[in-house]
Amino acid sequence: MEKIRIENLSIRYSDGNESLRNINLSLEANKISVLFGPSGGGKSTLLRTLNRLNDLADVQKVSGTVTLNGEDILSETVNVTKLRRKVGMVFSRPVALPLSIYDNVAYGLVMAGEKDRKVLDAAVEQALTQAYVWDEVYDRLKDPAHALSGGQQQRVCLARVLALEPEVILLDEPTSALDPVSTAKIEQTLQELKKEFTIILVPHNTQQAARVADFAAFFLQGELIETGEGEKLFAFPKDKRTEEYIEGRFG
Ligand SMILES: Nc1ncnc2c1ncn2[C@@H]1O[C@H](COP(=O)(O)OP(=O)(O)OP(=O)(O)O)[C@@H](O)[C@H]1O
């Protein structure tokens, strides 16, 4: 099922940099869609567009349309707070707040006005379970989140997003600060989460892209060069530039 549709999207920052040029892309629910390519290609810019985080950046011009469930999300009348609950984001370094594990996960709900302890307890347990970190933290929920390992903190950050019951989860190089074991845990978690959510991932490297992608899109200097099913695209890229990048000839 199509979840997000991007049509003729172009974005130019105030310094004149055109970071995305006429992007057309359809992203489906219950898949891991991977946006990959060399540095500066526009991957983060595209992710940030999907939950309007670019509103905070120095953007000069956005043109084209982006819809979520068929509804325009770039319109000025969109409730951005609501949109960001539906489209959650995990960043490359775990941004654990200087709070307990529990409060990190409950944060969004508390901010949204939830006060019922039972509701919060249930939401925290469910989100930590979904993020596959409950077993590692259930007996120390009051401990500071900063005391956890980087991999655990990243899953707690994922739980913070999940507690808001999003529909789409954006992840911008979520494992770049993690060791291989933690990285594998995050990748396994994503495989479970895709059953329920739409996952859009900017991978840490091409190997990760090939491991997890159900669908992949290759970006080069603001252009979308090629898309395809993960397995096919990585085994038989159509475009020479995609092939060269996958083979590691530039990066
Ligand atoms: N806030 C900003 N202001 C001005 N230019 C920006 C801003 N953010 C990104 N850019 C420019 O837009 C282009 C795309 O950047 P973006 O961060 O989206 O690329 P990326 O594919 O995520 O790269 P990386 O792999 O290094 O994270 C780059 O040329 C970058 O310099």
Ligand SMILES: [Mg+2]
């Ligand atoms: Mg980036």
